[in-house]
Amino acid sequence: xxxxxxxxxxxxxxxxxxxxxxxxxxxxxxxxxxxxxxxxxxxxxxxxxxxxxxxxxxxxxxxxxxxxxxxxxxxxxxxxxxxxxxxxxxxxxxxxxxxxxxxxxxxxxxxxxxxxxxxxxxxxxxxxxxxxxxxxxxxxxxxxxxxx
DNA sequence: GCCAACGTTGGC
DNA sequence: GCCAACGTTGGC
Numbered sequence: 001x002x003x004x005x006x007x008x009x010x011x012x013x014x015x016x017x018x019x020x021x022x023x024x025x026x027x028x029x030x031x032x033x034x035x036x037x038x039x040x041x042x043x044x045x046x047x048x049x050x051x052x053x054x055x056x057x058x059x060x061x062x063x064x065x066x067x068x069x070x071x072x073x074x075x076x077x078x079x080x081x082x083x084x085x086x087x088x089x090x091x092x093x094x095x096x097x098x099x100x101x102x103x104x105x106x107x108x109x110x111x112x113x114x115x116x117x118x119x120x121x122x123x124x125x126x127x128x129x130x131x132x133x134x135x136x137x138x139x140x141x142x143x144x145x146x147x148x
Numbered sequence: 149g150c151c152a153a154c155g156t157t158g159g160c
Numbered sequence: 161g162c163c164a165a166c167g168t169t170g171g172c
Contacts, residue, residue, distance in 0.1 A: 002169095002170090004169095004170085025168095026155075026168090026169090027155085027156095028155090048169080048170060048171085049169085049170055049171075051171095051172090054170085054171075108171080125152095125153080126152080126153050126154060127153095127154095128153070128154060128155090128168085128169050128170065129169095130169085130170095
């Protein structure tokens with residue numbers, strides 16, 4: 001799961017312990033959060049748009065079933081959606097909990113230059129989604145790179 | 149800040 | 161349903 005560190009970083013999550021992954025306004029991402037994620041799933045936290053620090057920075061866990069994103073009903077929020085109704089909320093998400101901040105960043109550059117990761121959606125052309133599936137093998141490989 | 153590669157909106 | 165215009169994402 002990606003976030004721009006200026007908006008919400010691994011340090012924010014470490015301090016909060018748990019947060020609602022709100023502000024998702026892309027239908028494909030919403031559908032993934034709704035249908036493909038489950039409580040207990042492990043997730044890598046990725047800092048996007050962070051210059052040389054762009055990459056995987058930590059590990060977290062999904063801790064809820066589907067929850068309604070409250071920001072869609074807040075007219076003062078950037079994520080306000082006037083077309084969404086409380087009876088039929090358009091935007092839903094999940095809660096996540098902090099597990100670990102890695103001792104180092106596994107950078108996008110490393111992932112792009114490692115042929116083992118060539119199949120990851122992250123490095124494929126035109127991939128802009130802020131969540132994407134990751135097989136356990138790839139997850140473990142990325143974590144292992146922080147352990148050296 | 150630029151721009152490629154999307155996704156969304158709305159007129160028709 | 162098409163598609164032009166516009167908005168967003170995110171790497172660089």
